Amino acid sequence: MSAVWLVAKREIVTTVRTRSFIIGLIVTAVVVGVVAFLPKFFDGPDKYTIGLVNSQELPLKQALPEAEFTFKTFQDRAAATKAVLDGDLDAALVDGTTVLTDGQIETELGVLMQSVNREVKLGAAGVNVPPLAMESVGADTRYEDARRGIAFLLVIVLFGLVIQSVSMVAMGVVEEKGSRIVEILLASLRPWQLLVGKVVGLGVIGLINLAVVLVVGIGAAVASGFAENFPPGMAGIIAGTMIWFLLGYAFFATYSASLASLVSRQEEVGNVLGPMMLTVMVTYGVSIYATGDPSSTLSTVMSLIPPFSSMVMPVRMAAAEVPLWEVGVAMLIMMAAVAGIAAVGARVYERAVLRTGARLKFTEVLRSR
Amino acid sequence: MLEITGLRKQFPGGKVALDGVGFEVRPGELYGFVGANGAGKTTTMRIVMGVLLSDAGQVSWQGRPLDADTRKRIGYMPEERGLYQKMRVAEQIEYFGQLHGMSAAAARTATNDLLERLTLTERRNDAVEALSLGNQQRVQLAVALVHDPELLILDEPFSGLDPIAVEALSTVLQERARGGVPVLFSSHQLELVERLCDAVGIISAGRMVATGSVETLQAAAGRALKVVVRGAEPGWADGLPGELAVQGDRHVLVTSGGDDQEILRRAVKSGHVEHFGFERASLTEIFKEAVA
Numbered sequence: 001m002s003a004v005w006l007v008a009k010r011e012i013v014t015t016v017r018t019r020s021f022i023i024g025l026i027v028t029a030v031v032v033g034v035v036a037f038l039p040k041f042f043d044g045p046d047k048y049t050i051g052l053v054n055s056q057e058l059p060l061k062q063a064l065p066e067a068e069f070t071f072k073t074f075q076d077r078a079a080a081t082k083a084v085l086d087g088d089l090d091a092a093l094v095d096g097t098t099v100l101t102d103g104q105i106e107t108e109l110g111v112l113m114q115s116v117n118r119e120v121k122l123g124a125a126g127v128n129v130p131p132l133a134m135e136s137v138g139a140d141t142r143y144e145d146a147r148r149g150i151a152f153l154l155v156i157v158l159f160g161l162v163i164q165s166v167s168m169v170a171m172g173v174v175e176e177k178g179s180r181i182v183e184i185l186l187a188s189l190r191p192w193q194l195l196v197g198k199v200v201g202l203g204v205i206g207l208i209n210l211a212v213v214l215v216v217g218i219g220a221a222v223a224s225g226f227a228e229n230f231p232p233g234m235a236g237i238i239a240g241t242m243i244w245f246l247l248g249y250a251f252f253a254t255y256s257a258s259l260a261s262l263v264s265r266q267e268e269v270g271n272v273l274g275p276m277m278l279t280v281m282v283t284y285g286v287s288i289y290a291t292g293d294p295s296s297t298l299s300t301v302m303s304l305i306p307p308f309s310s311m312v313m314p315v316r317m318a319a320a321e322v323p324l325w326e327v328g329v330a331m332l333i334m335m336a337a338v339a340g341i342a343a344v345g346a347r348v349y350e351r352a353v354l355r356t357g358a359r360l361k362f363t364e365v366l367r368s369r
Numbered sequence: 370m371l372e373i374t375g376l377r378k379q380f381p382g383g384k385v386a387l388d389g390v391g392f393e394v395r396p397g398e399l400y401g402f403v404g405a406n407g408a409g410k411t412t413t414m415r416i417v418m419g420v421l422l423s424d425a426g427q428v429s430w431q432g433r434p435l436d437a438d439t440r441k442r443i444g445y446m447p448e449e450r451g452l453y454q455k456m457r458v459a460e461q462i463e464y465f466g467q468l469h470g471m472s473a474a475a476a477r478t479a480t481n482d483l484l485e486r487l488t489l490t491e492r493r494n495d496a497v498e499a500l501s502l503g504n505q506q507r508v509q510l511a512v513a514l515v516h517d518p519e520l521l522i523l524d525e526p527f528s529g530l531d532p533i534a535v536e537a538l539s540t541v542l543q544e545r546a547r548g549g550v551p552v553l554f555s556s557h558q559l560e561l562v563e564r565l566c567d568a569v570g571i572i573s574a575g576r577m578v579a580t581g582s583v584e585t586l587q588a589a590a591g592r593a594l595k596v597v598v599r600g601a602e603p604g605w606a607d608g609l610p611g612e613l614a615v616q617g618d619r620h621v622l623v624t625s626g627g628d629d630q631e632i633l634r635r636a637v638k639s640g641h642v643e644h645f646g647f648e649r650a651s652l653t654e655i656f657k658e659a660v661a
């Protein structure tokens with residue numbers, strides 16, 4: 001165990017110290033921060049400035065608490081018209097009867113002013129109108145948009161991180177094989193210790209990256225106010241994401257380490273990883289689809305089948321409510337798949353890593369003694 | 370004592386690389402392992418290090434089969450050198466020390482000592498790739514020595530070294546041997562092996578063709594008699610075995626057979642005997658003889 005930890009520690013220390021790691025973290029943090037603020041920019045804050053000519057302020061804030069209303073009083077209709085045309089006002093209420101706007105009034109504001117005005121007038125006349133109670137008889141869709149948005153971002157982050165971490169594992173394996181350091185290493189380590197140490201070490205690096213994404217993302221969402229839209233159970237979604245990232249990473253990293261051990265030069269890494277990267281792409285594609293339709297049969301089935309489940313399941317968990325038993329079953333199957341690929345991968349790695357030279361064949365190495 | 374017996378190795382390609390290789394390296398012995406390219410030296414050493422599996426045969430240390438734990442106490446320098454190019458010198462040596470089971474503190478102390486001895490202290494925080502090839506070789510040696518190994522196995526440690534580095538490495542190996550460590554190394558430089566080693570093993574096409582101390586091998590090779598006679602009459606050596614070379618009035622007879630007393634009498638009678646003595650066979654001669 002201590003040997004595995006020594007190997008892992010070396011990976012962590014040497015990676016953390018590289019410039020590319022630091023720059024990568026900063027870039028990720030900035031991108032995530034910006035993305036988390038985006039809804040605020042696009043959504044356009046609901047801020048209205050309303051002019052009053054010979055009118056009372058309408059209690060608009062009561063009807064729409066999220067929005068902000070500023071009222072400005074004008075002497076006469078002409079002054080208010082000018083302000084509307086200059087764009088200083090969204091609307092001006094004249095004599096409590098007419099609303100002036102520059103072109104058609106914004107629907108939300110129009111409906112709001114109309115209904116609030118009616119309420120105020122009726123109230124003054126002694127008629128009390130109880131507001132309509134809104135009730136959904138379908139699923140709770142209040143957080144649907146937010147959920148889909150979060151799920152979509154998660155897919156991109158998980159995909160990027162898996163690709164990055166898995167490539168680092170592969171390049172590390174080839175570095176050791178190509179330079180023959182592996183021969184000294186294997187004189188004091190078992191091959192599986194070297195393999196597991198590397199996968200664990202670079203997994204920690206991946207987790208650091210993921211943690212930065214989550215912390216910056218959530219921090220920015222809180223700062224921008226978007227966090228109010230977070231669905232309940234956000235903590236569970238985050239914990240689930242981390243666990244699924246680790247499972248997916250463990251699967252693809254072990255697989256890529258065994259594939260990388262078949263070649264001796266960095267130039268060959270891309271080639272030998274090809275089929276596996278294709279699997280990652282397909283997983284990504286299915287996950288993107290799942291963000292749009294998280295409860296369809298395809299999404300459900302793919303969220304149970306490894307290695308697709310490693311990305312599809314966290315996406316489903318973010319995008320919709322997933323029964324706990326489904327998550328549990330998916331996790332068990334995925335863990336079994338990780339164990340399987342680890343057993344096969346370690347065997348291939350062990351046999352291939354000392355055979356420098358021409359590219360070896362996976363199945364041939366697996367069959368050899 | 371390191372005992373290697375009956376090693377056999379056939380590569381998947383069908384090539385038999387080792388066919389019954391066996392020899393011993395005793396405590397405090399510098400053992401030179403020589404053989405032509407492709408004779409099987411590297412394969413033998415890799416099997417000893419457990420980096421390669423043999424088809425048959427045994428490797429034992431202190432009377433017990435060499436296992437993974439014991440291998441951690443061996444210092445190994447593979448033929449194909451390898452270091453983490455981007456890792457710092459001192460950290461790299463410490464890392465390998467720890468992999469060999471040392472505590473972090475012990476590895477640090479040992480690393481500092483070695484850096485001092487190998488005059489690398491100033492480069493301790495440089496990446497390996499920034500070092501000259503000669504200095505990289507020293508780091509490689511430090512990696513093999515950091516854990517104060519009980520046994521040293523070095524594959525072609527002298528290859529690519531300049532004469533000063535050869536001297537330095539020789540001194541280090543002799544010191545370790547004097548400390549009781551068996552040192553097994555392979556080399557092409559036969560004069561160096563002859564000068565340095567207590568024992569040699571000659572391997573040819575996967576078989577050991579000669580093993581033993583340098584003296585024993587020389588004795589076994591037979592001693593050549595060399596006679597130098599000045600001003601001898603031509604034909605004085607007619608009928609004597611061996612080869613005669615004439616340089617002006619110097620006649621040099623080299624022979625490994627015949628009656629030495631008879632040869633001496635003939636020489637004295639025919640001229641002025643300048644030299645009469647037995648020559649030791651050089652390792653190069655023994656090697657050629659054995660491999661032929």
Ligand SMILES: Nc1ncnc2c1ncn2[C@@H]1O[C@H](COP(=O)(O)OP(=O)(O)O)[C@@H](O)[C@H]1O
Nearest residue numbers: 380382384386405406407408409410411412413
């Ligand atoms: N991995 C391998 N696959 C096939 N043949 C090999 C392999 N390694 C070594 N050989 C063959 O085994 C023989 C011994 O090689 P080696 O031990 O490297 O010799 P040496 O170190 O004495 O030069 C050579 O003929 C070599 O071609």
Ligand SMILES: [Mg+2]
Nearest residue numbers: 410411412448
């Ligand atoms: Mg060799």
